[in-house]
Amino acid sequence: MAPTYNIAMVSDFFYPQPGGVESHIYQLSTKLMDRGHKVIIITHAYEGRTGVRYLTNGLKVYHVPFLVIFRSATFPTVFSFFPIFRNIVLRERIDIVHGHASLSNFCHEAILHARTMGLRTVFTDHSLFGFADAASILTNKLLKFTLSDVDHVICQRKHRPSRLPRPPHGLGHPQRRCSRKLQTPLPSENPSYPPPARPLGPHDIITIVVISRLFYNKGTDLLTAAIPRILENHPNTRFIIAGSGPKSIDLEQMIEQNVLQDRVEMLGPIRHEEVRDVMVRGHIYLHPSLTEAFGTVIVEAASCGLYVVCTQVGGIPEVLPSHMTVFAKPEEDDLVAATGRAIASMRANKVRTELFHEQVREMYSWENVAVRTERVYNGICGAISEGEFYGYYEGDNANNSWSATRGRSGVQSFALIDRLKRYYGCGIWAGKLFCLCVIVDYLLFLFLELWFPREVIDVCPDWPRKKRKDLSRE
Known part of the structure; x- marks a missing residue:
């Protein structure tokens, strides 16, 4: 024994x-x-x-x-x-x-x-x-x-992170074990996957979610600079930002200067059990971190059915498969461009985000x-x-x-x-x-x-x- x-x-x-x-x-x-x-x-x-x-x-x-x-x-x-x-x-x-x-x-x-x-x-x-x-x-x-x-x-x-939340379409996630990352078949190769979610129209609002500590190493300065440009390039887009830290004042000043109160929602600090409820309100998760060993939050976001835009730093490129993520250099211009590509993919309905939860569930334990x-x-x-x-x-x-x-x-x-x-x-x-x-x-x-x-x-x-x-x- x-x-x-x-x-x-x-x-x-x-x-x-x-x-x-x-x-x-x-x-x-x-x-x-x-x-x-x-x-x-x-x-x-x-x-x-x-x-x-x-x-x-x-x-x-x-x-x-x-x-x-x-x-x-x-x-x-x-x-x-x-x-x-x-x-x-x-x-x-x-x-x-x-x-x-x-x-x-x-x-x-x-x-x-x-x-x-x-x-x-x-x-x-x-x-x-x-x-x-x-x-x-x-x-x-x-x-x-x-x-x-x-x-x-x-x-x-x-x-596998602490909370692989129930996805928006209501599928459960019974406990499973997996010794290593699995090769998940593409949707076309497996007809048993759920049907596609309702397509996004050209005038539908796309919500981008950010949940992070608002510190320098989490890329809050990049986020502050990129948000006005993203919203200018994509009119039917809005942000939800949750978290607290010394950089929150910079975000608030940016919102005031650009008059974005109706398009950027600042939630402040949220409780651990509220993360899932915030994530399922969005379509895209933006993670502008400057340094990251793993990034549990991006796995949580994918599990909630969000398309992930993240900086290509540290161990982040190894966390999720490529069809769930759009990578950007930790630079303002590249982050804006990567977010634009993600928004275009979502509007063209090229990404089956309703499948992400089941795929992530098989990857981590x-x-x-x-x-x-x-x-x-x-x-x-x-x-x-x-x-x-x-x-x-x-x-x-x-x-x-x-x-x-x-x-x-x-x-x-x-x-x-x-x-x-x-x-x-x-x-x-x-x-x-x-x-x-x-x-x-x-x-x-x-x-x-x-x-x-x-x-x-x-x-x-x-x-x-x-x-x-x-x-x-x-």
């Missing part, structure tokens, strides 16, 4: 704030719980949410009161999070600490403290960074520090993501061999545990001297600073073990776990 684990998901970004990282953590956690694991969430306090909360399926969330400085990220203190983190980990008997998002301070600090405590660690990256500005350079250096002493790294790949994540946990804990994990050993060699081969697989041991060696190689000056942080963290750990021994910390009773699924059927 496959082992089960006590897992702590740690990130600054979680509900009630909506977003792709938040959705990923929640959906992955619930699917892992369905597979028999214990999962808790550690995040910072939000307005009205402090302390311990229980979500659906018994998912426990620790909202730690910490100062938030920018975009829901907490103030980095390096060491002050350690006492409460240690208390939570010991109370919940955590085996694996899984951090999410490179811009999450809690994530980086939790991985550092978990390694000091002798826990296995996993890091999932949800972002892409270059070297064009100081923030990106510092983030890359911070990642070098964290990834020097982590058991495994997961880069966000294709997965959260259950499959949980299976692959569980395989990572089995690998770093020695439940499967290194050869079985990487797939290059067969026969008797596959029975060798990772513990015997970890010297070749990356992070080997929790010994302080081995950790210092790995950190020292991170740079001439940064390496010495990293080593100093690890030494201080280790001394703080010894202090906590001495003055607040484990025996005095109460162990929390577990929420009743579901029975382990029969993995032989999967």
